[in-house]
Amino acid sequence: MSADAVVLAAGVASGALARQVLPPGAVPPMLHGTGLAVTVKRANTGPRGRHVIRTPNRAGTCGLHVVPLAAEDEQYIGATNVISFDPAPGVHLGLAQTMMRQASEQVDQALAVAYVRRWMIGTRPIPLDCYPLIGPCSVPGLLFATGTYRDGFHSSPAIARHLAAVLLRGTAAERDSPFAHFAPERMPIETMSVPEAVDDTARHAADTMHDQGTRMPWWLDSTPLEEWARERIRTFYESLEDPVALPPEMVDPQFLDPAAIETRSVDLLRQYLRAARTHHGT
Ligand SMILES: Cc1cc2nc3c(=O)[nH]c(=O)nc-3n(C[C@H](O)[C@H](O)[C@H](O)COP(=O)(O)OP(=O)(O)OC[C@H]3O[C@@H](n4cnc5c(N)ncnc54)[C@H](O)[C@@H]3O)c2cc1C
Known part of the structure; x- marks a missing residue:
């Protein structure tokens, strides 16, 4: 089957499909x-x-x-x-x-x-960065419309309108659009530095512990919980060698256990980051 344009909109399967046509590290991995x-x-x-x-x-x-x-x-x-x-x-x-x-x-x-x-x-x-993958890539005629995480229902009309414009008017419609931020071939979008991400994730981790039922004695605030989480989050980031700042939900709770650093997931993350830095020259 052939077509002038193909839109990759296979939900979570889009990651594996993209890997078949783009080099390693070109697109952030899909979780x-x-x-x-x-x-x-x-x-x-x-x-x-x-x-x-x-x-x-x-x-x-x-x-x-x-x-x-x-x-x-x-x-x-x-x-x-x-x-x-x-x-x-x-x-x-x-x-x-x-x-x-x-x-x-x-x-x-x-x-x-x-x-x-x-x-x-x-x-x-x-x-990986929790932002969608939308628009054309370096494979001619291949467009992404995926990676919408929690927002796929309510953002679908805007995404559909944008892709229709790109298909009908070409990449000029892409350049002037806010969707250009979500071009699929990119390094993960970082909204803070790694030290800020460590602190932010530690705050989220303490909130999650309260949410799950943890109750501190009245003379303590959440600081001990945050400090406990911060050490573990730092260990995780150090294990990535040359990390990018990740959104808190990418780290907490799955990588709070030091044993998680030996897992396949961290190995995949390291491999991806090496490939992405080589591909994007950063
Ligand atoms: C519990 C839950 C609650 C949610 N609540 C909200 C909410 O309140 N608001 C909101 O905006 N979003 C919400 N979402 C997120 C939303 O569901 C997703 O962002 C959205 O479904 C993603 O759309 P998609 O088309 O990219 O992927 P999907 O909806 O997963 O659709 C992908 C389609 O591609 C098909 N496919 C896969 N591989 C292939 C292939 N090789 N060939 C052909 N077809 C293939 C699949 O069968 C599937 O039909 C929620 C998600 C969950 C799980």
Whole structure:
């Protein structure tokens, strides 16, 4: 089959497909963000609320959200998120339990007696820097529309409009557009320095520990938790040899355990960073 233009929009599979046509390190690797969401039917215990409620995103945990659905008595509860290089065989039971508990503790007690209608498991396509891969690349006629992580539904109209413009008007439409930042052949986008990323991730790690139930004695704040996490995060970054600053959720919690540094994931990260620095000449 042949075509003048091909749009690579295969979700998390896009990474493996891109590796078949582009040199190693050209495009940030695509990771899997496996998540669970649930729809429930409320029992008759009070009003359901008409608004979306969402808690803040933190590394190691996803902003919990409860969304009213079209059917008067149904709600959507989402979502867990575990990031990995390799596809996960499912979602962790412990995370599913945490999400349900937090929905009834943090949003609405009545959810504890709601009836589960559907369990939904999916995989978010996540480039290493957590920014999407959009637009043309050095293979003539190949365009990317992928790597949208948590934002694929709501950003799809804007992405579709942009790609249609590039397909119809050529790369001039790309140059003047804010989407140019997300050109797929790039080094990972860094929004802070590595020391700042270490501090930021340590703060996220402490928040995650509180979110998961850690309670400090009244005379202590989160500083001991942050310091514990900071040492481990530093060890992880040192193991990368020539690191880039990663978003907190790429590091916490998966690389907080020093034993994780011996894993295939860190090896893949090192290999990618070496190849990317050679390819992009940085
Ligand atoms: C639990 C959960 C909650 C989410 N909540 C939100 C939200 O509230 N808002 C939001 O905006 N986003 C949300 N997302 C993220 C959103 O789902 C993704 O960003 C979006 O689905 C990515 O779209 P995509 O088309 O790139 O990939 P996908 O939706 O994964 O689609 C890729 C398609 O390509 C097909 N494919 C794969 N390989 C090949 C191949 N070789 N040949 C042909 N076809 C192939 C697959 O079968 C699939 O149909 C959520 C994700 C999850 C998992």
